[in-house]
Amino acid sequence: MPHAFSPVPAAGVHPSASAGSAPLSRIARRFTASKYPRNPAIDFRHRPSLSLDHSGPRRGCQRGPGTVARALQPARPANPLTAFVPRPFRRPASHNRAPSRTLDRIRTRGRHMRQTIDERDARRLLGGGPVVLVTTAWHGAQNVMPAVFVTPLSIDPPLIGVAVHPARHTHDMIRFSEEFALNIPTRQLLHHVQYLGSVSGAELGKLELTKLPTFRARKVDAPLLEGCVGWIECGVEDAYKIGDHTLFVGKVAAASAEKDAFDGAWLLADPDERPLHYLGVNYYAILGERLEARIPQPADIKRDVEAGAAELSDEEEIARRREEEAHAEEERERG
Ligand SMILES: Cc1cc2nc3c(=O)[nH]c(=O)nc-3n(C[C@H](O)[C@H](O)[C@H](O)COP(=O)(O)O)c2cc1C
Known part of the structure; x- marks a missing residue:
């Protein structure tokens, strides 16, 4: 299948702009006007309260103390009933009681076992999150790439964020189609995931090459992948430049999951029906056991x-x- 814009077009250049066919989409226009528009909500120039009253930056901290609390004040007036008052430390009556075995075990893990980790690698400590396969479609072309920078952002409206580097072909596919689908793979697609994350759809048709079976989504043009246990279809609500990635905010248009795999939470019954998690480099995992915590009454x-x-x-x-x-x-x- 020919790729509508292969190789990747320059930022802001619509693939069909020269043909003069389709008008620029809303998200694509934003990228054209300014390559990566700043999010006014976090742009300090638009929030004078954030740059005022600095009593000087603290060591290792760029902003003065209390700036975030001050910035939130106009938006969220303090509720006198729930106003935040730090509680003075009170030594519990049971302080001298023998510690529980759980706390004993926690305390005896020696500090000498700790290692310092480079700031750029701190994200790896959050490793182990589920990996998704982001599928996209635009002008007859389709693409798929694995992503782990994925997070729920809001319940109502249901918003999900996926951070995609501008160098990815998927970045342009999302930016022009304003849609994407998240497919949640199992360990059966382990090698597919690594492969799909090692080659770019700008150079080859990954879906054709891997012969991954697909089926039609309900609300978006992006294909859904068989061999997955959950699917989320999204329309792009917004896009923000966050560091070296673009955070695409998708509003969920439809979602579905395999009955054997999900009952409102992942069941983790059959190992082949558990979502695949990414640990970093080329290491993956599946969750072992569903644990039920006591709900405090x-x-x-x-x-x-x-x-x-x-x-x-x-x-x-x-x-x-x-x-x-x-x-x-x-x-x-x-x-
Ligand atoms: C497990 C895994 C997770 C990844 N997560 C992301 C991610 O969250 N964001 C991103 O921009 N790239 C991520 N990548 C890299 C892209 O998947 C990779 O560059 C891919 O080849 C891009 O494909 P494309 O150019 O066809 O879009 C990940 C790669 C792997 C293997």
Whole structure:
């Protein structure tokens, strides 16, 4: 299938501009007017409150103290009922109680085991997030690339952000089509994911080459991929230059998931139905087990506040501790 704009057109140049056929899209126009428009919400020039009243930058910090809090004030007037008042530190009544086994284990991990990590690699500590395959379509051409810089941004309206480097073919596909789909692959597509992230759709038709089966999306032209367990179709709401990437903000137009894989949360039953996670370089993982945390009930919180310490050990340990306390109480009563 011929590619509508291969090689990648210069920023702001619409692939069909010379033919004079389609008008520039809204997002494409923004990139044309100024290559990467600044987000007024974070542009300090538009927010005088952020540049005023600096008592001098703190060491290792570019902005003066309290600037973010001041900047938020006009937008969110303080609610006198919930105004933030730092609570003075109060040593809990149970401070001298023997620490729980969980805390013991946490404390005994020695500091000497810690390593310093380069600032540019800090993002790798957030590794392990699900990888998505971003599919796009524009003027008869289709493309797919893996992405991990993906995050939910808003519940209502449902917005999802995907950060794409301007050098990616996908960047232009999204910028001109103003649509994309996120496909959530499983380990069955492990080698496909790495391959699709190693070659560019600007040079070759990746979907044709890998022969990945696709099916029609409900709301967008981008194809959806078989072999995945979840699909999210998005229309682009906005685009921001964030550092060296463009954050495309997509409004969810449709979403679906495999019944065996998802029941409102990932089931993690069949290993072949678990979403693939990316650890960095060419390492991937799947989640092992779905754990269910205790939901704190008002009565539990009341008891914790009275005791001066939250009881967050596992059930077995709580039972053991209660037994020990009851035993100690009995001993005391016996004198
Ligand atoms: C697992 C994985 C995750 C990636 N995540 C991103 C990402 O979030 N954003 C990005 O711009 N590139 C990301 N990349 C790099 C692109 O997928 C890669 O450059 C790809 O070849 C671009 O394809 P395209 O030019 O056809 O769009 C990732 C690569 C891999 C292997």
